[in-house]
Amino acid sequence: MPRTTTSEYTRRRLIKRTLLASAGLSARMWAETQNANSDVRIAVIGFNSKGAGHIQSLLKIKGVRIVALCDVDSAVMDKQVALLKGRNIEVKKYSDYRKLVEDPEIDAVTIATPNHTHTVIALAALAAGKHVYVEKPVCHNLHEGAMLVEAGKKVSGKLILQHGMQRRSDPGWNAAEAYLKTGAIGKTVLSRAMNFRARQSIGTVAGPVSPPATVDYNLWCGPREMAPVMREQFHYDWHWQWAYGNGDIGNNGPHQLDVARRALGNPVELPLRVISFGRRWGYTDNGQTPNNQFALFDYGKDVAPLLFDNRGLPRADMNWQKGWEPDYKGVRIGNVYHCEGGYIAESKAYDLDGKWNGVKFPLNDGSEHMSNFIASIRSGKQIHDNLDISHGFQAAALAHMANISYRIGREASVDVVRERVSGNALALETVGNFVTNLAANKIDLTAAPPVLGPFLEFNPRTLKFEGEFAVEANAIAESDTYRKGFELSMVS
Ligand SMILES: NC(=O)c1ccc[n+]([C@@H]2O[C@H](COP(=O)([O-])OP(=O)(O)OC[C@H]3O[C@@H](n4cnc5c(N)ncnc54)[C@H](O)[C@@H]3O)[C@@H](O)[C@H]2O)c1
Structure with a gap:
């Protein structure tokens, strides 16, 4: 705890x-x-x-x-x-x-x-x-x-x-989930979450900087220690520092991880195993979190695996003018549900050859989500299970689990990374694409190899890591501190 x-x-x-x-x-x-x-x-x-x-x-x-x-x-x-x-x-x-x-x-x-x-x-x-x-x-x-x-x-x-x-308030994803349940394109074999969002360096400060004069830094830190500020831009860039943020897998990631869970039937329990690799490639700055990160979640034999692929570099030559990294099946930030007889890529369903099968989902990015909150308040109960906090927890927890694997990782060659996920052809293909994008940006993987975390075993009942890396993993999982006056309140 x-x-x-x-x-x-x-x-x-x-x-x-x-x-x-x-x-x-x-x-x-x-x-x-x-x-x-x-x-x-x-x-x-x-x-x-x-x-x-x-x-x-x-x-x-x-x-x-x-x-x-x-x-x-x-x-x-x-x-x-x-x-x-x-x-x-x-x-x-x-x-x-x-x-x-x-x-x-x-x-x-x-x-x-x-x-x-x-x-x-x-x-x-x-x-x-x-x-x-x-x-x-x-x-x-x-x-x-x-x-x-x-x-x-x-x-x-x-x-x-x-x-x-x-x-979760998007009629399009409700329709996609319902369509999957009809079995028209067979069972899900892998649920893919993607965040291909190029991020530039956040810069490097020579030493601690003052928070903006208009900010009450004590209240901003809240539960965390009032550590010296080590970033140029005070707001937003905390996302890339572990004490406050969770990297892009915990930033945009929860949206796509959550949508990915829907293709797996919304498992109520977290996965049994997770592995993650990545690195902050292409620049050295005050960010601590990886800008490129891969994670594979294993839910056991009855549920298909979930894969998360985060790319934070541009298409090529570390040149943001050349656009963002290449899409995968037309998607950069979003989801692909791989099924036995086809796949769903965001708003459309396709056969295995990539031909649109005529089925379309009316995605609207959940524009009713806030009004659903108000409607729930008015009716005295949550108006839809999709709004439940447990989905929020599950999606966030996936990001935290992957980050823990990454954070206890060690540098490894691409061959070792490939070998680690070799049991899954789609995961292996993803590692290939991931490396191709790094090569297009002229990243030297000998000088800056991937940081590869171990496959961590997780007990979804106790929410603790078990097995060989349990001590290190649980130590990171429990490393957040709470200052006096900012503790977690008990709700009864
Ligand atoms: N649902 C979405 O699509 C979506 C999109 C963007 C951001 N977000 C989430 O919204 C959150 C905020 O993101 P942002 O980009 O606005 O960040 P930001 O850093 O730009 O803004 C955060 C604001 O919170 C204020 N603040 C900090 N600590 C506070 C405290 N203890 N009490 C009151 N105010 C406090 C800051 O002064 C600042 O004005 C993030 O957690 C992010 O993940 C969600």
């Missing part, structure tokens, strides 16, 4: 929140006691970029009132407050989520802060009796995710806890 500290202060806060949660049946009762026309009073937490999108989505939903905003950067706050003022909307301003969640005039929160604070804030809000919409990845480690799922069960019937993976 990650290290947590408990203090008298924390205990008192927990008791207070537990009381609030049980009294705050405000929420469940919301559906029962409020007039059907009552507004849902909502607060958005973190809105430099994605959270600004939350605000825009919420403004379009009838019967929703944005009553408060919370951000630790006063410049970000001032910008949104001014925008809302322009629409005659006055909001309360918070920089500390712990104060916001105790505001009785807020029914629900949406969270779009950096990854390391998602679960911490979500649990605090639930414990205080608020409905929660939390961005992906819903957790920064496996333990947090398990706590969220548990909390979701505890508040079920009282509060809504929804993940932010909008493709």
Whole structure:
């Protein structure tokens, strides 16, 4: 379990929140006691970029009132407050989520802060009796995710806890999943998730830099130690530093990993084995996470494997003007479901020769996801299983598992990588394409070989790694720390 500290202060806060949660049946009762026309009073937490999108989505939903905003950067706050003022909307301003969640005039929160604070804030809000919409990845480690799922069960019937993976509200993916179930193109043999998204260097600072003067860095760090800032761009680029982000597999990855799970019948348990390799190739900068990463998840004999392929370099010559890396079956960021008698690549189904079989799925990127959250609040229960936090946990957990294999990896030749996945022809083909893209960018794999993690054995019941690499793997899985005052709240 990650290290947590408990203090008298924390205990008192927990008791207070537990009381609030049980009294705050405000929420469940919301559906029962409020007039059907009552507004849902909502607060958005973190809105430099994605959270600004939350605000825009919420403004379009009838019967929703944005009553408060919370951000630790006063410049970000001032910008949104001014925008809302322009629409005659006055909001309360918070920089500390712990104060916001105790505001009785807020029914629900949406969270779009950096990854390391998602679960911490979500649990605090639930414990205080608020409905929660939390961005992906819903957790920064496996333990947090398990706590969220548990909390979701505890508040079920009282509060809504929804993940932010909008493709779960996409009619196109619902249709694709239903089509697979008809057996028209046979069983899934491999579910492929891809994120081919070229990322440039984030630069290198000579030494620690000051956070922007407008940022309350203590609150930004939240549970993490207040470590010196080691990146040029303060916002967003935390994605590539392990204490806060989870690399692209934990950034765009949860969307595609989640869609990939649908082709496997939405397994309720995590895989039994995982292997990952990759590296941060092409530049040296303050980023720690790999920019190219491959992962293969083994669910055992009854469920097809899941493959994740992340490419972060351009098409060729490290030249971003030449466009992004070559697509795979027409897809760069998205999914391919490989089946016995054909495949689905994003919005269309094909036969094994790659000929479109006339079946099309109406993908719309889940534009109703936020309004589904509000509809669930209004109806007093989740309006669709797809919205359940367990999907958020599963997708995030896949990213965390792969990252743990990668992080205990060692440099290895491409031949060793090939040998490790040789049991799966599609995985082997992917390694070939992966290496071809590196070669097109003139990456010298002798000087910078792949970092290859071991096949880790995982027990989905205990959420612990087992076997030969268990000690190292579990140590990384449990390495997140929680500062006093920012512990994970208990929800009862
Ligand atoms: N669902 C999607 O399609 C989608 C798309 C983009 C981003 N996201 C997710 O949204 C999150 C935010 O991404 P971003 O690109 O906006 O990041 P960002 O770094 O640009 O913005 C984060 C904002 O949160 C604020 N913040 C940080 N800690 C806070 C705290 N404790 N309390 C309140 N505010 C705090 C920051 O000041 C900043 O304004 C990420 O976790 C990302 O994975 C989801």
